[in-house]
Amino acid sequence: MIEGFIFYSPELIRQVRKKAKMTQAKFGKYVDRVSAGTVSRWEHGRMVPTPRHFAKIAELDAMYAKIESADGGAAVDERQETATGKTHAAAGEEGICHCPTCRQINKMIQALEHRKQLLVDYRNSVHSGLPGPVPWRE
Numbered sequence: 001m002i003e004g005f006i007f008y009s010p011e012l013i014r015q016v017r018k019k020a021k022m023t024q025a026k027f028g029k030y031v032d033r034v035s036a037g038t039v040s041r042w043e044h045g046r047m048v049p050t051p052r053h054f055a056k057i058a059e060l061d062a063m064y065a066k067i068e069s070a071d072g073g074a075a076v077d078e079r080q081e082t083a084t085g086k087t088h089a090a091a092g093e094e095g096i097c098h099c100p101t102c103r104q105i106n107k108m109i110q111a112l113e114h115r116k117q118l119l120v121d122y123r124n125s126v127h128s129g130l131p132g133p134v135p136w137r138e
């Protein structure tokens with residue numbers, strides 16, 4: 001389990017970038033030297049940023065949220081809002097969300113669960129009395 005994992009939907013990534021008044025190229029350089037094409041793929045839900053990238057996006061979002069609140073602007077928290085206006089929580093109450101971002105996250109979760117099972121099997125083989133570690137592959 002990833003502790004303190006921050007997630008921004010594609011629409012929220014775009015909102016953070018626009019709030020910071022950055023081009024995709026400049027935003028990519030700030031986030032961690034990624035290309036404008038990568039930022040575009042994040043904003044269209046075709047690719048999911050890494051946790052490290054999410055942390056940099058959150059840092060930028062927090063910085064501009066402080067600036068907005070200091071300016072007296074109403075800081076509206078729309079972190080869960082999707083492009084359709086529904087929240088992911090509301091979509092979860094109706095059923096499983098099938099947006100591209102959620103599908104990608106579900107694939108990542110399945111891969112992590114598979115790796116976890118491989119590690120558990122490996123640990124069990126070490127303590128099973130076998131002559132040595134059993135080589136394994138994904």
